[in-house]
Amino acid sequence: MSSCRVPQASWWTSSPVVSRRICNSTILICAYPRPSPRSACLLLVRIVRGFSDIVRSPKAIIDGLFLMNYHVPSKIQATVIPIVLRDPPENVICQSQTGTGKTAAYTIAMLQRVNTDLMAPQALCIVPTRELARQVVGYVNTVARFMTEIITELCIPSAVPRGTKIVGHIVVGTPGTVMSALRYKMLDPTHLKIFVVDEADNILESQGVADQTTRSWRFLPKPIQTLMFSATWSPEVLNYAKSFCTNPNIITLERHELTMKGIRQIYMDCKDEEDKYRVLVMLYHVMTVASSIIFVKVTSRPIDLRTCC
Ligand code: AMP
Numbered sequence: 001m002s003s004c005r006v007p008q009a010s011w012w013t014s015s016p017v018v019s020r021r022i023c024n025s026t027i028l029i030c031a032y033p034r035p036s037p038r039s040a041c042l043l044l045v046r047i048v049r050g051f052s053d054i055v056r057s058p059k060a061i062i063d064g065l066f067l068m069n070y071h072v073p074s075k076i077q078a079t080v081i082p083i084v085l086r087d088p089p090e091n092v093i094c095q096s097q098t099g100t101g102k103t104a105a106y107t108i109a110m111l112q113r114v115n116t117d118l119m120a121p122q123a124l125c126i127v128p129t130r131e132l133a134r135q136v137v138g139y140v141n142t143v144a145r146f147m148t149e150i151i152t153e154l155c156i157p158s159a160v161p162r163g164t165k166i167v168g169h170i171v172v173g174t175p176g177t178v179m180s181a182l183r184y185k186m187l188d189p190t191h192l193k194i195f196v197v198d199e200a201d202n203i204l205e206s207q208g209v210a211d212q213t214t215r216s217w218r219f220l221p222k223p224i225q226t227l228m229f230s231a232t233w234s235p236e237v238l239n240y241a242k243s244f245c246t247n248p249n250i251i252t253l254e255r256h257e258l259t260m261k262g263i264r265q266i267y268m269d270c271k272d273e274e275d276k277y278r279v280l281v282m283l284y285h286v287m288t289v290a291s292s293i294i295f296v297k298v299t300s301r302p303i304d305l306r307t308c309c
Helices: 059-067 075-084 102-113 130-143 175-183 200-204 207-219 235-244 273-286 301-308
Strands: 017-021 027-030 092-095 123-126 152-155 170-173 194-197 225-230 249-252
Touching: 059 102, 059 130, 075 092, 075 102, 075 225, 075 249, 092 235, 102 123, 102 130, 102 194, 102 225, 123 175, 123 207, 130 152, 130 170, 152 175, 170 175, 175 207, 200 207, 200 225, 200 235, 207 235, 225 235
Parallel strands: 092 225, 092 249, 123 170, 123 194, 152 170, 194 225
Antiparallel strands: 017 027, 017 249
């Protein structure tokens, strides 16, 4: 075996990212061994040093990422982006939480699929909440800041008055509103090429919301490239995903690889709401927090929490 030189990359780890393609038994293993003369020839399928290695065009995307200070793709980006950009398009089911860089992965996929000469929705992204939909639209606009012809549109309650046509190239919305927009022909699915479902596990939390997503999918032209992201992959979530994400590449990361460098996630076991509040107050006392966001489940919580920060 001849030796080959492995370039240095800041996110190299000893454990591989493994992606499997189910149904037709192709197995793709991407391993990023630590650079050492002995390990250099191990199962090295792809070396990604910068976004330009995986996103070839348009250059405007790379420029946008560069301005956001994204120089090296995260693991999830280095794995997902080359797969989603393949032609013919392939489907992906990906285990990824907030902090893995998944939003950039599917944003790049959507931006690449859009043909700006055609003024019609071409990418549809469904997320569980309005707040997340707003965030994703803001994020896509930031990455696409040099792609001035790209139009993004929100499809959430209050953003689309009844009867208005949705014409943006990239539409991001919540399950119920997207389903109504499709049903009442406010959103023309004819030219959609890519369908993204983010936080599939949260969508599945409510049967009604999961059904709305499935019904929306039924309106879409087939085949359509489908990407699904979820922090957890219980058999229930996987079955749900496979019901409309056919023949997918399944991408999972090992536990310690889940978050971006610089982001640390911890959890605290709390007995009840009181205890949770006590722990939060304690954290704000011991840590230097310039600014922070606390995500809560019910809308009354922010009012209670204001007093602890
Ligand atoms: P996400 O998992 O998409 O919510 O992203 C988590 C955080 O990582 C966000 O603050 C992103 O702006 C940031 N991020 C995503 N990709 C990169 C990258 N390649 N380099 C630096 N930061 C990134």
